[in-house]
Amino acid sequence: MPGYVGGSINQAGTKIINGNIANPRRGLPRASGLTLLYDPTTVRIACIMEGAYISSLRTASVSLLATRLCAGRPIECAAIIGAGVLAQRHIELLVQQIPSLVKISLFDLDKQRVANMRTLLTPLLEDSHVVLIEETSAQRAVEGAQLIIPVTTTTTGYIPYAWLQPGAILVNVSLDDPLPDVVLQADKIIVDDWDLIKNDTRRLLGRMYRSGEIIGPDDPHPQGSRARRIDAHLGDVVMRERVGRESDNDIILVNPFGLSIEDIALATYVYQEALRLHLGTPLKR
Template sequence: MLELTREDVAGLLGKVDLVDVVREVFLAHASDRTVLPEESCLRWTNDQGESCRSLNMPGLVEIDGRRTAGTKIINASLGNPDRGLPRAGGIVLLFDITTARLVCSMDAAHISAGRTAAVSVLAAELLWARPARSIGLVGAGALAEAHLDLALRRWQSVREVRLHDQVLERAVRLTERLGDTFRTVAFHVASTAEQAVREADLVIPVTTTTTGYIPADWIAPGTVTVNVSLDDLLPDAFTVADQVIVDDWSLVAADTTRLLGRMHRSGDVLPPPRHRTAGAAGHRAPAVEVAAELCDLISGAATGRRSAEDRIVVNPFGMSLHDVAVAGKLYHEHHEHLTITSTTST
């Protein structure tokens, strides 16, 4: 079994257009060329009283006639940042499509951060009223850096980034690193989350909180909010949104912990149109109607923004299909590199 290290993965990712890969995955998902089982989650409290969990997220996707199967195992402890460790880490395993045997193991950190950022960037491009000029982020960890690095390399329109973190030094360090690379962008460390969010064209919370704090009135008309984290948005941010978009409805429906999943279980969220059945709303009108899945927007089966003033919330739960597809792409890039190197040496 081939093993690719964190450094191997980081080098290979530079050769891949992540936004294009996640777009192709969504198109495959829209045309039933994927298998997306429910994820399995093991949760426990460690000896320090901190919440820990292990996720196993399998998937199979067919792109350009090639099927890739595998799983991501990602473990996290909420106390890790205080230990100087990443909150989460894990591996992606790839399977031989014929024998089902393991063929490759690779570090998941860069893949997970990269595909998460790519989904957010793609969603923003599909739903913004105009190319973003200002971005507000809450959280200054690896996900924030992955989002900003990808977005600022793609979007020449951005002029301002406002970044808040509970540990302000983290936000300062991140803005300093990015400021050295993106010199046309003004980076500001916001002293509060509200200062980061208000008046931003694009809002991206990337924290580990399980307590909501972003109300609807912080979000300006026309804003796209990509709710990457677990529970940063308060319920009214969903209920007043002109559109709520998800990556995959089945993940929302199966979830018991995150806000949108809990709201669905209490009868406050109506599925996107193609997942609705007669009487789905029950005895009362739900507070939130999910407008579409991202694959519907990409395939053209659903319409996105209707007005420049629409407040749009995108709530991606995270699809293992993207991790598996990106890992498959890196695996083949690695083999192509070896083939070229071998041929050149010969």
């Protein structure tokens, strides 16, 4: 995934992620990768860094940003579906950044992964007031939460609108977990980048766009169509050009998308800090 960020960052780079959903059975993370940064003048490689950590941190940071922008009543319970690296990164941020949080409901089809996650997070949880509860089903986890974050590898939806309590925020990180009725009935739908989403032929929102069930935030409404309009880009809400939440009871679906420019921006910051602190390993050309 190549990207270029202009302005004061002025950095081009490429995010490379290699993933295999069978890796957890081998005792390995599902995905790994590299981030390459290029000199903006010569275009030669300036830095090679591990990419999966930055990618997972960026993913969790976007979820947290969207949650803050769409917050209504205080969030006391968050549901995390899936117990991989993305789940770990989300839990770490949520525990540190949402003061009202007291409970995280975690569900994964593989109970051993949940046990491994608990072990990894024990030091963090012991220093907080948040408890981690293993739920027996995705439904139990979702129904009791004000914030729901699926981080799975499924391509088959399973979360119906009926599971979502009034005021819930569903951050659709893994893109295929909600059923279409969530998209059609949510009070607000906020997306990260509509052009990328509508051109994706595999994921839920891209499929619904192709079937004529949804249209973009600024698309003209086809005559006679009853298509559901996407409400806003996340950037519009950040810039206060559109509103994330209008009522405490609004059920909000946030559909982020893996944007390489965000990884490049974050990697550039890490690179600049490494240079300033004289960290890293210089490589001969």
